[in-house]
Amino acid sequence: MSACRALRRPESRRRTTLLAACTALAALTLTACGSGDNPKSGGQTQFVQGTGGVSVVNDKSARQNAPDLSGKTLEGKELDVAKDYKGKVVVLNVWGSWCSPCRGEAKNLVTVANDYKDKGVQFVGINTRDTDPAPALRFEKEFEVPYPSLYDSGGQLLLRFPKGSLSPQSIPSTVFVDRNGKIAARAIKALTEDELRKTLDPLVAEK
Structure with a gap:
């Protein structure tokens, strides 16, 4: 990868940043487009391992804050998830246009996003490892995706998830x-409509 080769440059600050990005991408590559293994809590988050690779933090006091997720979308618009969707349940989907399971679950995400938009639920994509936004934009057009996606080709946003949280671990x-604004659940595989609804309904019902 060109970013990894750039680590040889003498600028220490740039070297540190790129090393972190390469590490994040390498970790995701190991499970890219796979169903994922059983997640690890890191000893800091109390969560219940659900069936089918969906983990849930039932105790609201044990949930960790979601990181700052802000930047440009695939369309080049500025988006700040915490500010723009304050008070809403947010579903963050990490995907890539090159990923077959991502294509397989796209219609499920679109259907549920449309069904829950009037229930205080906002879907947001995090597009990663697409070095050019054009294929990702074609993906969105093909599946008529109604929600925005932050463009995170280098995996910088994914590095912001707190250690020990239910962070993205696969694509x-x-x-x-x-x-x-607390992380309540995570799935490390492509989701069906039923799995999305079963995870969302309790969060929508929370006061």
């Missing part, structure tokens, strides 16, 4: 954030 991954 695709889906992270569910409650109305208070």
